[in-house]
Amino acid sequence: MRIIKVMSVVLCSLGIAFAAMAKDMNVGFVYVSPIGDAGYSFAHDKGRLAVEEMDGVKTAYVESVKEGPDSERVILNMARKGYDIIFATSFGYMDPMLKVAKQFPNTVFMHCSGFKKAENMSNYFGRMYQARYLSGMVAGAMTKSKILGYVAAFPIPEVIRGINAFTLGAQAVNPEVSVRVVWTKTWYDPATEKEAAKSLLDAGADVIAQHQDSPGPQEAAQEKGVYSIGYNSDMSTFAPKSHLTAPVWNWAPYYKQIVNQVKEGTWKAESAWPGMDAGIVKLAPFGPMVPQDVQDTVTAKQAEIASGAFKVFSGPVKDQQGAVKIADGTVANDETLLGMTWFVEGVVGTTE
């Protein structure tokens, strides 16, 4: 009997201890590449640091987590350790996260860049194509050879959508422009990505844009003495002479909003796709070589996109074969954008 009493006292005090600890909210982040990549994971980690500064919130992260079974284990361990919110920031984490979400109904799961959701799992992403369109306008205004080079990651809708938006932006200011695409099939491989950029430079491109997380293509452009468009975060420190601007992520407001919602109990699973209106995507500051009139045109367009007055994918939009994919007077819906597997007219390359 005495043992039972002692045990119950111990258990009670443990319970109180846990209740006291529960005030601190634990938020975990899973990244696909090292946070030192200056790119995609770095941008998410800036969002995490903003969350870390909130009162009563603790954060932790695991970086370089491979998609597939490894990610399932990492997410599972975070859930077991009692993390309240888990952000997984790569497409391949979708199914693993869904499996774990089913086992931990009281944990909030946030998956970036996928399309599946559950009672306790949201998916979210930003309308990066809006910022890509603006960066395309800058590239289109700066090119002399009228050939733009695009170092592309994987032939998936997200990347294809970005290339199309970039191309449409460039054509808006310079109708004769063509965009040459090279696939590296990498997310982070500085050497391969730099080589791919060089091959585009050899093909006559004089502005290089990219989708990967490394600054390799930026360096290639600077070495050749031409211009470049970064991605993910302001990459101007890597190539100050060539970096025109970059479409960049700004996750802090969204992450803080989600953490607040969970704290207040108002959080609900959803498919969120915020854009420039919410400040999730934006353009990095222009380099000094971008003329003032170009800056003004782009800034004006930025305001139009943010206010909703201008939609990037409004018809008529033709594919590479010249067939009309988005009819005149219509705007592509999200379904079309999320499943985009074709290039617009003016892109040189295949989606395979």
Add this chain to the structure above:
Amino acid sequence: MQRFRIIKRQERLGWRSCFILLTAIALALLLSAVMLVMRGTPPVEGILTLFKGAFGSRWAIEDSLIKAIPIFLCSLGVATAFRLQIWNIGAEGQFALGAIGATWAALTFPELPKPVLLSMMIGAACIAGGVWGMIPAILRQRLGTNEIIVTLMMNYIAILLLEYLVYGIWKDPASYGFPMTPMFSEQAIVGKIGTSGVNSGIFHCLVLGVLFWIFFTFTRTGFELKASGDSVRAARYAGIPYNYLVVLVMVLSGALAGWAGFLEASATINRLQPSIMVGYGYTAIVVAWLARLNPLNIAITSFLLAGLRVGVESLQLDMQVPAAFGGMIEGLILMTVLASGFFVHYKMVPVRKQ
């Protein structure tokens, strides 16, 4: 200053050689602790977190076991070839082909009863992996090509073939264009054991490991393999069919890696997608060498290495140590353990002053 002479050991160390091994691992951990101190992380707590994350709870052990399964099978595969001194660097590609073969069976006959379908998947995986291993073996014996180069190059071909399939004809129409096959049917999935998280693949490992041991210990072919591995010319002189053996080990090697690919696709991912390739084929080579090609050692080494990789995640999560730290510990252990092999055969004797 005290000087030492290096002398070859007269009698074999036998089981006592494990002390040398433990010292080597301890040294590697000590060096890791020093690195932790340099980062400003409490070293003892750090190493404890690493161990707890790897083996400190039922979950942790299960996670390490799951991760050890593909490493073990690939490693068993390369060890088969290494015993004949055939340097198969192609476990990665054979693993990919195994996954492709298994996926083909799973997608073509999704409605077959579970035992039939799983057997077909295993068969297809082993044939695909085995054929992928056989090609460099035949090229080697007929054209005198170097199997290291050919197997390595065929890895890239295999991975590109896998990508071609998942980006193309096998792509799930409901995946919004993302590269992945549809989810396998229930019958095509190797289930978990009871309430644990470990899949039944662990039994496959057990059976194949024992078969490997029986094959090399009790069969004539196994003996011929060992003999030919020691000396090709002596083997040829003794009338051992060396050419046949080279092809045989490469087929077996490829089939085992292919089996690992089947388990990974069926049990852990439940579909085929490019992220199935995480380098187990290369890890297997490291494991096979650390384990000196012995199946029991391979099992232990795979488990420990898998545990290390799992534990490092806890270290990251709880202590905010960067991911690269795991690779550094792995490298240190590999270096100290391989270097310690020297002390198994030699000893250092202090030179007496005259």
